[in-house]
Each structure stands twice: as structure tokens, then as C-alpha cells.
Amino acid sequence: MIADKNLKSGLLPITCPVCSKKFLPSDHTTMPFCSDRCQKIDLGRWLDEGYGLPVEGQEDFEGPSDAREEA
Ligand SMILES: [Zn+2]
Numbered sequence: 001m002i003a004d005k006n007l008k009s010g011l012l013p014i015t016c017p018v019c020s021k022k023f024l025p026s027d028h029t030t031m032p033f034c035s036d037r038c039q040k041i042d043l044g045r046w047l048d049e050g051y052g053l054p055v056e057g058q059e060d061f062e063g064p065s066d067a068r069e070e071a
Contacts (some may be wrong), residue, residue: 018042 013022014031025031033039062067 011024011026015022015025016032016034017039018033018041021034028034029037030036030048033042
């Protein structure tokens, strides 16, 4: 199993799931991402999906409250 040996020693390039760029895992501490930036982008996407509804609810709550002050 040469491929498996290469993978363990970080000699086999992997593809970044964010920008699809190929890089060597041994050169980066941000696996499976090619850079810290891509890691944050992926995290941001994940949070956006996971917490999208609660944020919308907060905005909805602020709306009527503001309208009441004006009326
Ligand atoms: Zn990337």
C-alpha cells in the first residue's frame, strides 16, 4: 500500500474543499483546508446555515419594537 504510506507521511497532495486547490498536508496545519482563510470560509458557511434562522428571528424582533416607538 504505497498510497496509504504517502498519505500518512503527508506526501500525497489533497484537495482543499473550499477553493479546490491541491496542497501537501505536511506543509499546512489547517487540514483539510489549504489555508487559515479557507478554514474560516468553510466555518462561516457552516455557521451561516446552522444559525441562519435564529439571526432572522432576532431581526424580526427588533423590527416591530422599533415601529412601536415611532407610532
Ligand atoms: Zn483553499
